[in-house]
Amino acid sequence: MYMKTKKRIDTIFTEIALIIISLIVFAPLLLAITISFQTPDSVFSYPPKLFPTTFYYNNYINAFKAIPFARLLLNSAIIAVAITFGKVISGILAGYAFANFKFFGKKFTFSFLFATLFLPAETIMIVPLFLIMNKLGWVNTYWALTIPFMASATNAFLFRQHFQTFPSELEDAAKIDGAGPMKFFVKVLLPLSRSMIAGVVIINFVYSWNMYLWPMIVSMEDKMKTVQVGVKMLISGEGTNNWGVIMAGTLIAVLPTVIVFLSLQNLFVKSLVRSGVKG
Amino acid sequence: MSFFRENKFGTKTIYVGLDNFEKVLFDTEYLQIAGFTLLYVGLSVLITIFLAFLLALLLNKNVPGTYIYRALIFIPYAVSPAIAGSLWTFLLDPVAGHVNYFFTNIFGTQIAWLTTRPYAFYALLFATVWKMIPFSLIFYIAGLQSISNDLLESATLDGANAFTKTWKIKFPLVSPITFYLVIMNIINAMFKSFAIIDVMTKGGPGGYTSTMMYKVYLDAFSYQKTGPASAQSVVMFIIMAIVTVVYFVYGERRVHYR
Numbered sequence: 001m002y003m004k005t006k007k008r009i010d011t012i013f014t015e016i017a018l019i020i021i022s023l024i025v026f027a028p029l030l031l032a033i034t035i036s037f038q039t040p041d042s043v044f045s046y047p048p049k050l051f052p053t054t055f056y057y058n059n060y061i062n063a064f065k066a067i068p069f070a071r072l073l074l075n076s077a078i079i080a081v082a083i084t085f086g087k088v089i090s091g092i093l094a095g096y097a098f099a100n101f102k103f104f105g106k107k108f109t110f111s112f113l114f115a116t117l118f119l120p121a122e123t124i125m126i127v128p129l130f131l132i133m134n135k136l137g138w139v140n141t142y143w144a145l146t147i148p149f150m151a152s153a154t155n156a157f158l159f160r161q162h163f164q165t166f167p168s169e170l171e172d173a174a175k176i177d178g179a180g181p182m183k184f185f186v187k188v189l190l191p192l193s194r195s196m197i198a199g200v201v202i203i204n205f206v207y208s209w210n211m212y213l214w215p216m217i218v219s220m221e222d223k224m225k226t227v228q229v230g231v232k233m234l235i236s237g238e239g240t241n242n243w244g245v246i247m248a249g250t251l252i253a254v255l256p257t258v259i260v261f262l263s264l265q266n267l268f269v270k271s272l273v274r275s276g277v278k279g
Numbered sequence: 280m281s282f283f284r285e286n287k288f289g290t291k292t293i294y295v296g297l298d299n300f301e302k303v304l305f306d307t308e309y310l311q312i313a314g315f316t317l318l319y320v321g322l323s324v325l326i327t328i329f330l331a332f333l334l335a336l337l338l339n340k341n342v343p344g345t346y347i348y349r350a351l352i353f354i355p356y357a358v359s360p361a362i363a364g365s366l367w368t369f370l371l372d373p374v375a376g377h378v379n380y381f382f383t384n385i386f387g388t389q390i391a392w393l394t395t396r397p398y399a400f401y402a403l404l405f406a407t408v409w410k411m412i413p414f415s416l417i418f419y420i421a422g423l424q425s426i427s428n429d430l431l432e433s434a435t436l437d438g439a440n441a442f443t444k445t446w447k448i449k450f451p452l453v454s455p456i457t458f459y460l461v462i463m464n465i466i467n468a469m470f471k472s473f474a475i476i477d478v479m480t481k482g483g484p485g486g487y488t489s490t491m492m493y494k495v496y497l498d499a500f501s502y503q504k505t506g507p508a509s510a511q512s513v514v515m516f517i518i519m520a521i522v523t524v525v526y527f528v529y530g531e532r533r534v535h536y537r
Binding site: 019048126127206229273 | 353357363376412414466474522
């Protein structure tokens with residue numbers, strides 16, 4: 001009996017603590033939603049409001065007027081989709097090569113890959129990378145925004161680990177049935193890796209949608225910028241008075257990743273943990 | 280490139296040996312920035328890991344509604360550093376922000392968070408930790424779930440209280456995860472938090488919140504000093520190489536002992 005009441009008290013305390021903590025963690029987004037629906041005059045109302053009381057959607061329209069938001073959203077979408085696509089395909093192919101084939105220099109190339117696993121290359125090599133893009137005349141183009149990110153050590157490593165978990169009997173059986181390595185890969189391995197691929201796709205999508213430094217540097221013209229940079233343009237352009245418009249823009253920029261994240265959370269969490277614990 | 284000096288228009292390049300490194304490593308301003316980076320990275324990683332572990336303990340009790348709490352607390356993972364910076368810039372705004380409203384009511388003072396020392400540093404810490412917690416949290420929850428119940432039950436029979444169970448059994452058992460998270464969070468705080476700093480303080484006031492990455496960006500793309508900027512990149516590369524080597528040496532040992 002004593003244990004039971006103790007456990008119940010523990011549960012109640014945990015419950016209260018979790019409610020408070022999740023409210024605090026979620027507060028920045030909630031308050032941003034609140035302010036984004038307020039008229040410019042009531043932004044500075046005192047005390048500040050916690051929940052939206054008005055539905056003043058003009059802030060969203062004004063955000064599109066202040067900066068070329070539609071174009072920025074399109075850019076972000078193109079870049080995120082292209083990078084995700086390239087990264088996942090190259091990762092799968094490299095992972096398959098490392099897991100299932102013997103080739104000259106495999107050990108050397110793999111240890112090279114392994115060593116770069118933790119190096120955020122695009123930030124450490126940002127100066128030479130920019131000069132290369134400049135020489136190629138790729139500045140202010142989608143090429144500079146996507147090509148440098150098409151290959152990823154993390155993805156190659158991840159898929160190698162994943163493909164190695166399949167028993168070699170599987171390949172032997174396929175061989176007996178007359179399937180070559182390519183057919184085995186397309187007809188057997190890929191369908192079996194569906195959830196893994198989906199998870200990696202989501203992680204890469206969120207990553208590339210959220211990139212900031214590189215897009216800011218290689219896109220000097222407004223029409224090539226991404227929404228992440230757009231948020232900063234709003235802050236410096238609107239000054240500190242127009243929080244309604246700034247937060248409206250911020251929420252538009254964050255919406256795609258939050259929707260993807262919330263709707264596929266379980267898959268997301270599983271893949272993320274797999275990527276770390278095994279890596 | 281770190282061995283060369285270039286003129287303003289990039290038409291002439293001369294070899295200057297280790298000159299750029301010398302300029303960087305013996306520059307008091309750079310050392311100050313390196314010190315700030317150490318403080319910022321160290322503190323944000325420590326606070327993140329500690330809070331994430333405590334939160335994981337709470338979320339692992341599986342009280343009713345855990346699914347909703349988890350969804351809400353995980354959200355900052357999907358929020359980009361730039362947007363985290365934007366949200367917190369608003370919250371900390373001296374006039375319209377909510378944080379200042381509560382602060383004024385409790386302490387009776389109004390603070391210009393982003394433009395005064397040392398508050399600009401605290402402001403960055405808030406945003407960075409808020410953004411980084413979910414990543415570590417996800418790993419800790421998975422790690423804690425894999426601890427067998429038998430182990431904890433036998434500890435209870437031996438008279439271990441909740442505190443001992445947490446810090447003498449659970450925490451050591453997830454130490455490989457902690458180690459992995461420390462490395463990942465160091466990388467995040469050193470490089471990805473660039474966006475938070477750029478949006479919130481722009482390295483100010485007066486260069487007070489510039490990190491090494493921010494300095495590379497300023498030198499290379501605002502002041503066109505590619506030589507020193509490259510030298511700084513090399514310094515950061517060496518730091519990261521050391522971190523990576525430490526990780527793999529430790530990781531090897533772990534495999535051997537198992």
